[in-house]
Amino acid sequence: MSxxxxxxxxxxxxxxxxxxxxxxxxxxxSAQLGDVIELLATDPAARADVTAWAQKSGNELVxxxxxxxxxxxxxxxxxxxx
Amino acid sequence: MQxxxxxxxxxxxxxxxxxxxxxxxDEIRGGLASVQLVGEHLKHPFQPGNLDVAFxxxxxxxxxxxxxxxxxxxxxxxxxxxxxxxYASRSVTTKSGRVLGYDFLVIATGAVADPSKIPGLAxxxxxxxxxxxxxERIWQALQKFEGGTVVVAIAxxxxxxxxxxxxxxxxxxxxxxxxGIRDKVKIKFLTPYPRPYPAEKISKIVEPxxxxxxxxxxxxxNVDTVDPKERRIYSLExxxxxxDMLIAVPPHHGADVVINSxxxxxxxxxxxxxxxxxVIGQENAYCIGDATNIPVSKSGVVxxxxxxxxxxxxxxEIEKSRDFLEYNGRINCxxxxxxxxxxxxxxxxxxxxxxxxxxxVKYYMKRSFAMIYWRALNGxxxxxxxxxxxxxxxxxxxxxxxxxxxxxxxxxGGKMDA
Numbered sequence: 001m002s003x004x005x006x007x008x009x010x011x012x013x014x015x016x017x018x019x020x021x022x023x024x025x026x027x028x029x030s031a032q033l034g035d036v037i038e039l040l041a042t043d044p045a046a047r048a049d050v051t052a053w054a055q056k057s058g059n060e061l062v063x064x065x066x067x068x069x070x071x072x073x074x075x076x077x078x079x080x081x082x
Numbered sequence: 083m084q085x086x087x088x089x090x091x092x093x094x095x096x097x098x099x100x101x102x103x104x105x106x107x108d109e110i111r112g113g114l115a116s117v118q119l120v121g122e123h124l125k126h127p128f129q130p131g132n133l134d135v136a137f138x139x140x141x142x143x144x145x146x147x148x149x150x151x152x153x154x155x156x157x158x159x160x161x162x163x164x165x166x167x168x169y170a171s172r173s174v175t176t177k178s179g180r181v182l183g184y185d186f187l188v189i190a191t192g193a194v195a196d197p198s199k200i201p202g203l204a205x206x207x208x209x210x211x212x213x214x215x216x217x218e219r220i221w222q223a224l225q226k227f228e229g230g231t232v233v234v235a236i237a238x239x240x241x242x243x244x245x246x247x248x249x250x251x252x253x254x255x256x257x258x259x260x261x262g263i264r265d266k267v268k269i270k271f272l273t274p275y276p277r278p279y280p281a282e283k284i285s286k287i288v289e290p291x292x293x294x295x296x297x298x299x300x301x302x303x304n305v306d307t308v309d310p311k312e313r314r315i316y317s318l319e320x321x322x323x324x325x326d327m328l329i330a331v332p333p334h335h336g337a338d339v340v341i342n343s344x345x346x347x348x349x350x351x352x353x354x355x356x357x358x359x360x361v362i363g364q365e366n367a368y369c370i371g372d373a374t375n376i377p378v379s380k381s382g383v384v385x386x387x388x389x390x391x392x393x394x395x396x397x398x399e400i401e402k403s404r405d406f407l408e409y410n411g412r413i414n415c416x417x418x419x420x421x422x423x424x425x426x427x428x429x430x431x432x433x434x435x436x437x438x439x440x441x442x443v444k445y446y447m448k449r450s451f452a453m454i455y456w457r458a459l460n461g462x463x464x465x466x467x468x469x470x471x472x473x474x475x476x477x478x479x480x481x482x483x484x485x486x487x488x489x490x491x492x493x494x495g496g497k498m499d500a
Contacts, residue, residue: 018280057319
């Protein structure tokens with residue numbers, strides 16, 4: 001990761017659909033290629049939603065980790081228009 | 083003297099001021115309390131009516147009344163919008179330079195739909211989120227439309243009235259069928275969400291109806307730009323679609339007074355406790371409705387139910403006579419789905435929306451709300467609403483699980499800050 005690339009942690013724990021995916025999109029809007037976004041979510045729907053978004057958009061789903069009571073979803077921004 | 087200042091004369095602000103004037107009647111008469119409502123406009127619109135203006139041709143004037151007709155005795159309406167909120171000095175400055183001190187503040191300044199936030203959107207689209215006159219432009223354009231692609235797009239979240247984009251697609255379908263040109267029109271629905279409606283149970287109702295009506299859906303479409311000349315809309319994800327008519331829900335942000343006072347989050351919404359509706363970190367300031375940062379529907383019903391809690395809690399503080407209340411996140415958003423049928427998107431913080439069948443009863447209940455809205459603002463229908471909505475608040479002595487606040491932490495150069 002270069003010095004200009006960012007690693008953002010988005011804490012959406014306690015928020016239900018569409019909260020986590022909406023928080024991810026906000027971060028995506030301001031992200032640059034190469035940035036890593038880590039989404040923390042207690043809503044189990046976030047797993048399928050983020051996976052589907054990454055597949056459709058062509059961004060890289062790096063990992064989904066089952067932490068104690070929440071998910072840690074790691075996405076690398078590899079595709080974004082502009 | 084206990085001075086309550088309510089900022090914003092929309093649904094939530096008007097209703098809160100009326101409730102306070104009613105509950106503090108004796109104190110106001112005795113000169114021991116005052117309720118000042120600070121707003122910009124003398125005209126008060128019923129905002130959900132904009133869908134009817136846009137897709138059914140209703141005169142926007144039908145959904146407007148003078149603010150002064152809606153206020154109870156005891157409310158001092160100041161038509162002079164707030165431009166600065168200062169928690170430290172407990173004061174509000176208005177556009178004309180007047181400084182209002184307060185003992186209790188209610189921020190009900192709403193959300194602003196702002197097409198200028200997306201390049202090309204203002205020039206290339208129409209919308210029903212920026213007032214009745216703009217909604218009327220849609221109706222006028224529809225009269226001349228003879229065929230082609232109509233795109234309905236959600237260009238930013240959160241936005242007011244979550245069901246309204248889906249309703250727009252349903253209402254467009256119905257409009258073109260009535261005109262007899264549905265076979266010449268492609269309706270395309272672009273949403274950033276994973277499904278046609280964000281809540282899964284509701285989407286399971288909407289999705290087959292969209293399919294049956296031939297409304298095409300493209301999910302995960304976060305609007306990036308619009309090219310008004312080429313009539314093309316682009317997503318951040320790299321998709322693009324052509325359109326002949328674009329009806330878009332603009333991105334929203336908090337009110338200028340919140341942004342300029344430096345009391346909002348990155349989108350200009352006020353950090354607010356989702357139960358007591360107190361501004362986070364402030365003992366004597368509350369926030370309701372679209373102005374809050376709470377991840378709950380931005381809708382009139384939510385503002386209404388939160389107003390009851392806030393008015394109660396302020397009176398509790400003034401009279402020291404009752405427990406605080408907490409709002410339980412109850413939402414109730416009606417959605418028309420065509421053919422005189424509707425569903426209600428109902429939920430709380432802890433109970434997501436449930437499955438249901440579209441019905442005519444719900445449709446006529448939705449229609450009737452436009453008629454009772456004005457009476458609802460003065461508080462005279464609260465018993466009816468309590469019966470309809472059920473439990474929407476509870477005493478603070480029995481709090482729910484503590485809420486985790488949404489926080490965005492940013493670090494540079496690969497360091498984690500979890």
